[in-house]
Amino acid sequence: MATLSYARYGKDNVRLYKVQRNDDGTQDVTEMTVCTLLEGDIAESWTKSDNANIVATDTQKQTVYIMAKLHPVTPPELFASILGDHFLSTYSHIHVAHVTVTVHKWTRMEVDGKPHPHSFMRDGVETRVVEAVARRNKGIAIRSGIKGLLVLKSTGSQFWGFHRDEFTRLPETRDRILSTEVEAGWNWRNFSGLDEVKKDLSAFNQAWSDARKITLETFATENSPSVQNTMYLMSEKILAAVPRVESVEYSLPNKHYFEIDLSWYKGLKNTGADAEVYAPQSDPNGLIQCTVTRKGASPKL
Numbered sequence: 001m002a003t004l005s006y007a008r009y010g011k012d013n014v015r016l017y018k019v020q021r022n023d024d025g026t027q028d029v030t031e032m033t034v035c036t037l038l039e040g041d042i043a044e045s046w047t048k049s050d051n052a053n054i055v056a057t058d059t060q061k062q063t064v065y066i067m068a069k070l071h072p073v074t075p076p077e078l079f080a081s082i083l084g085d086h087f088l089s090t091y092s093h094i095h096v097a098h099v100t101v102t103v104h105k106w107t108r109m110e111v112d113g114k115p116h117p118h119s120f121m122r123d124g125v126e127t128r129v130v131e132a133v134a135r136r137n138k139g140i141a142i143r144s145g146i147k148g149l150l151v152l153k154s155t156g157s158q159f160w161g162f163h164r165d166e167f168t169r170l171p172e173t174r175d176r177i178l179s180t181e182v183e184a185g186w187n188w189r190n191f192s193g194l195d196e197v198k199k200d201l202s203a204f205n206q207a208w209s210d211a212r213k214i215t216l217e218t219f220a221t222e223n224s225p226s227v228q229n230t231m232y233l234m235s236e237k238i239l240a241a242v243p244r245v246e247s248v249e250y251s252l253p254n255k256h257y258f259e260i261d262l263s264w265y266k267g268l269k270n271t272g273a274d275a276e277v278y279a280p281q282s283d284p285n286g287l288i289q290c291t292v293t294r295k296g297a298s299p300k301l
């Protein structure tokens with residue numbers, strides 16, 4: 001009659017902070033939010049009120065803390081993989097572990113022109129987000145990404161040549177404001193397991209900084225014909241920079257800034273080439289998305 005066709009469960013919004021005290025007296029800090037979701041032989045909890053196979057979500061939370069104490073929490077790709085691997089190796093009835101780690105910004109302060117040993121500031125809401133999916137006998141799939149990186153350019157963006165019909169009001173423009181909140185992700189070729197993840201840990205931070213730099217530099221320097229083309233260029237460049245990455249995804253809202261006609265006040269000119277005062281729009285916004293996949297890449301698990 002009815003069948004349970006989807007079930008996973010875990011703990012979301014596990015907040016965690018870890019400090020590393022270095023020999024030279026400086027300290028490094030990491031703050032993250034973790035989500036763990038498990039799949040496996042768990043259906044009977046839903047269908048028969050039998051919780052015997054349920055690793056309580058509280059247990060999952062405690063595990064996150066213990067693993068953070070016992071292991072490094074950076075790079076986040078490693079920590080997410082350690083957690084995923086732990087759930088599979090500890091519980092034979094769990095077949096898939098999804099772990100998402102969101103790293104929050106703590107940027108070291110500069111005081112008197114010098115990096116401060118133990119003081120940090122939150123200079124933006126941008127986060128680094130990693131999702132690791134550990135599947136029994138199928139290795140670990142990792143997606144790394146950036147979220148919440150808010151950017152704006154005041155010129156160097158166009159949008160023209162688009163389809164026009166009786167529903168079209170938007171004028172063509174060869175000079176507009178372009179603003180978006182970057183959500184970017186890059187999918188690594190599947191890892192056979194935790195050992196393979198550990199083989200080249202520096203690749204994860206390097207890819208993050210390459211992807212971030214490519215995103216910012218392409219946004220700034222291209223005379224953009226559309227959000228679509230700009231995100232495609234960024235994706236191509238990330239694929240070229242990081243050989244192990246098989247596909248790149250972008251999701252970019254187009255945050256509109258509308259011109260305001262002020263001619264009603266003493267004939268003030270504030271449109272077209274005279275536009276200086278604009279009305280930023282909170283909604284609606286365009287939303288442009290793409291996945292760009294390396295030729296010959298293995299299909300995503």
Ligand SMILES: O=c1[nH]c(=O)c2[nH]c(=O)[nH]c2[nH]1
Pocket residue numbers: 159170225226227228254286288
């Ligand atoms: O870069 C853009 N892409 C669109 O698809 C679009 N549609 C729109 O109204 N403005 C824009 N801008």
